[in-house]
Amino acid sequence: MGLKREVSKSVWSKSEKLQCGDHLIDIHVHPFLLKELTEKRPELLEGTKAYLGIKISPQPLETLVRQMEVAGVVKAVLLALDLTSKLGCKLPSNEEVAELVRMDPDRFIGFASVDPLQGQEAARQLEHAINELGLRGLKLHPPLQDFEPSDPKLRPVFKKSEELEIPILAHTGMTWQRSCILELSHPMLWDKVAMDFPDLKIILAHCGWPWAWDAAVLAMRHPNVYLDIANTYTGTPSEHLSLILTEMMPKRIVERFLADKLLFGSDFPYIELHKMAESVKKLPIADEVKLQILETNASKLLGLLL
Numbered sequence: 279m280g281l282k283r284e285v286s287k288s289v290w291s292k293s294e295k296l297q298c299g300d301h302l303i304d305i306h307v308h309p310f311l312l313k314e315l316t317e318k319r320p321e322l323l324e325g326t327k328a329y330l331g332i333k334i335s336p337q338p339l340e341t342l343v344r345q346m347e348v349a350g351v352v353k354a355v356l357l358a359l360d361l362t363s364k365l366g367c368k369l370p371s372n373e374e375v376a377e378l379v380r381m382d383p384d385r386f387i388g389f390a391s392v393d394p395l396q397g398q399e400a401a402r403q404l405e406h407a408i409n410e411l412g413l414r415g416l417k418l419h420p421p422l423q424d425f426e427p428s429d430p431k432l433r434p435v436f437k438k439s440e441e442l443e444i445p446i447l448a449h450t451g452m453t454w455q456r457s458c459i460l461e462l463s464h465p466m467l468w469d470k471v472a473m474d475f476p477d478l479k480i481i482l483a484h485c486g487w488p489w490a491w492d493a494a495v496l497a498m499r500h501p502n503v504y505l506d507i508a509n510t511y512t513g514t515p516s517e518h519l520s521l522i523l524t525e526m527m528p529k530r531i532v533e534r535f536l537a538d539k540l541l542f543g544s545d546f547p548y549i550e551l552h553k554m555a556e557s558v559k560k561l562p563i564a565d566e567v568k569l570q571i572l573e574t575n576a577s578k579l580l581g582l583l584l
């Protein structure tokens with residue numbers, strides 16, 4: 279505990295006297311290459327290589343925990359990914375995510391994934407994942423799961439998510455995978471869903487880059503739409519984040535319209551948590567807004583008391 283505090287403080291103090299706490303929440307962590315899972319199910323390695331193009335070696339859960347401590351992250355959302363219909367695999371499954379959460383329930387929150395094209399069956403699986411496995415959100419990936427968000431087949435899953443009061447974290451924006459249709463990840467495809475399900479909280483991942491303005495107007499227009507800042511498509515975490523949040527969208531817009539909508543996410547294992555955290559702290563925006571992005575917005579959204 280003592281070490282955790284010291285490490286966290288030293289990271290904060292590097293970034294020009296920023297008066298932030300050390301209670302960051304990382305809303306976007308992929309556990310598919312954690313050794314605890316790959317050792318039991320080696321197909322995870324093949325699946326991530328084949329469908330996500332990742333060549334990173336598996337790491338023990340302890341590595342993620344250390345990264346959290348160094349970055350001052352106290353809670354991380356672990357995402358399942360159900361690609362059964364299109365690709366015949368789960369990267370990882372709801373049960374595997376639940377198993378990881380059980381290893382350290384103070385630190386981890388699990389989001390389930392279902393194939394939303396399965397309609398009522400998907401809604402049933404989701405209910406099981408939330409009520410029986412203890413997961414607390416839903417992860418969807420339109421291009422990899424090959425669906426359009428406005429497809430009526432998805433309504434049972436959205437309705438069930440609204441009823442269960444869980445947020446949906448949806449991939450939007452760039453994907454390097456050439457085997458799937460990029461257009462399906464356009465953030466504007468969530469406009470109608472946000473209208474039709476006003477109590478459903480929708481997090482548009484990656485700020486929808488390169489359609490960051492489209493994602494931003496949805497967050498401005500709909501009280502139930504949020505944005506996460508995960509990934510660094512165009513360079514270092516700092517380069518990419520400042521491209522989205524101060525070059526594409528000026529500071530004025532970020533501070534005035536998006537302060538309570540932006541959520542910190544790393545996209546681990548692609549990016550080290552502390553590098554993403556540092557890139558937020560370096561942004562030329564108000565300190566209060568950085569605190570909202572790193573901690574408060576997610577704690578409110580997830581109903582956490584930190």
Ligand SMILES: [Zn+2]
Nearest residue numbers: 306308508545
């Ligand atoms: Zn991701």
